Amino acid sequence: MPDPTPPGVFVKELPSGVRMITGASTSVPAFLGYTKPSANDDSEANPQPFTEAERTVPQKIGSWREFAARYSVPGIAKELADATDPAAIHALQRCLPLAEAVHGFFANGGGACYVVGFTGPQDAVPPEALKGNTEARSGLAGLETVPEVTMVAVPSLWDMTADVSAEKEAPAPDHAAGVDRMNEVVRHCTEQRNRLAILDPPPGLTPAQVGAFADTLASPDTDDAAFTTLYYPWITVPGVDAVERTVPPCGHLAGVWARTDAERGIFKAPANQNLRGALGIETVLTDDEHGELNAKGVNCLRVFPDRGLLVWGARTRSTTRDWRYLNVRRLVSYLSDSIRQSSTWAVFEPNDERLWATLRHSVSSFLTDQWRQGALVGRTPDEAFYVICDATNNTTETTADGKVVCDIGVAPVRPAEFVHFTITQIAGESERTT
Template sequence: MPNPNPPGVFVQELPGGVRTITGASTSVPAFLGYTKPSAHDTPDAAPGPFTDAERAVPQRIGSWREFAARYSTEGLAKELADATDPATIHTLQRCLPLAEAVHGFFANGGGSCYVVGFTSPQSAVSPEYLRGNADARTGLAALESIPEVTMVAVPSLWDMTADASAEKEVPTPDHAAGVSRTAEVLKHCTEQRNRLAILDPPPGLTPAQVAAFADTLASPDTDEAAFTTLYYPWITVPGVDAVERTVPPCGHIAGVWARTDAERGVFKAPANQNLRATLRLATVLTDDEHGKLNEKGVNCLRAFPERGLLVWGARTRSTSRDWRYLNVRRLVSYLSDSVRQSTTWAVFEPNDERLWATLRHSVSSFLTDQWRQGALLGRTPDEAFYVICDGTNNTSETLDDGKVVCDIGVAPVRPAEFVHFTVTQLAGRSGSTT
């Protein structure tokens, strides 16, 4: 420190050398679906609607008002109200599931999301087109460059299986075609490792039919099943244009996930939570029906007296003990993303004990914070996790290869899915008198 001229107290700030790990994003979904083609009008209010080219690539949306302005929701509602031709009505109606999903997300506590639009709602979307192209930034491939996305939902998926009809009746979704498109979503989520798919069954299915449909998805013992969630039944909403309609619940569910993350943390199962902006369920389930669906990994929505509509399931489609519960899968993805994103500083650092000690301290401090918040099981941090980064796993061979090995083990908390009480009647005891 240079000698100051006047007498007094002087402070010099020096870097402490402590590296911290910051929690990664957990609550940002991506919605893919049909959008109304842009009219290329420029209203007085800014920002104006996206062009067709802009709607085809991922756009970050921060509020329902922004979505309505950028995707011409008011214009869609007006055109639908004025339309008389069945083909036009069906084409415009196919744009509503995406709008309802985004509205449901924000209504249930969501903060921001990404939207990928398909601007030809009159036409079916092939699996290849849904997969998209990373260079052109279209479809699912465009989301590969957006690491903050942690949920993927396609509210228009079942409309994408067929062209819009000119007949009065809406065409029946093609279940086999829907499964092939679902496979693209699951493949994307599995490859990215940090996001889960929120799937909807075809509309109008009975509980028994949903159980059969679940069997057509990725096998429960595969890696893909751990990144798959399925919710039933569809829900009736007030409608973004004030017209009641039944829509897939994926957008509302994404909002519940985001709300739970904000209020409790990603380790809390997003279940036993109210569904907002929802009028009623398309199907009211019995306990027996729910039990059979729960065994299939289907998360059910239930209506309970004086409690309203609740999310009453928190499972993935996996039967693996490690990945059966979606909050466990999301927690591990969150921890992995957080460590990876916050330790890039270590690349090209001298590979010695000082580097290993810094990594051990950073990861241990981060996991200790998670344990204190209730994300990890154990009475002490030593019971909740371990971090090994020393000479035992960083050998001369790994040093020669330029590698640093840091082994981490965690004990995630699992939800109390079944709460059992035993009630015993005590009879024959004489009462006490004074």
């Protein structure tokens, strides 16, 4: 800095050298489902509709208005009003669950989402097509290049199990085929490690049937179960085309997750929250039915007097102690993703004590902030987490291989799922006589 000529106060800014860790994305879902194959009838929309090719790759959507214009939602409603062929009607109706899910996401507090479309609503989608192709960026494989996605939902999944027909009634979903498609979604989330699957059981099931269906999914003691959530029952909505219908709740729940993250933080269980944009639920549950489903890892939607429709469960399908609760699994994924993304500066740095100390300081500062926000248990940071990055775990062999090892342990806050009160009646003293 040159010497100042006039009198005054001058400031010189110097880099501190401190490496900060910033939080990764937590509230961005990806929705996969049927969309209109053609956008010709929406040519005057603003913004312009996506082409058929554009609809098959991940597209970021920032509002319901944008989705309606980009994916020709008004055109679907118009064609449905004019259609008379049962097969055409069934195909158009299959485009609405995706629209309802996106609408429910934004209605419940969501900020942005990704959409991957399938433009052949008249045809079933086999598991291989749902899995997609990395080069074509189709299906679930297309989401591998979108690291900010933290939730995956397929509102059209049960329609994907069968072709449409000329019959008056829509084809019934194939439960076994649906489980195969669910497995692809769960496999994708497990491999990516930073996102969870929001799944819906088949429509029209009783509580007992849902419990039996949950038993057909991946075993609850596997790694896959920790990245899986299942919600029941389906919900009734006003309809994006002003026609009431019953739809899977996955889109609305993604919005609840996003709203909870914004209002409280990712460490807060996304439950005991109102479900906005829903008129009711397909099945009203009793406490006993809820208890049986809760034990199987099924999160229930309940209606309570004077409180309305609430999300009344926050579990993964895992039965292991570490990953039983949804907020714990999401928190650990968030911490891992944040540290990984913000530590890429360390690549090719000299692998010595100065690097280890910088990593320890960066990670400890980040975790201390999380502890202060209430994400970790402990009276002090030392009780809430530990960070080891020194000569004890960075040996001569690991440094010779170009590796830096940083061992981290955290104590997440678990939800108070069962609150018990003890009430004791104390008999009054007998009156004294004089």
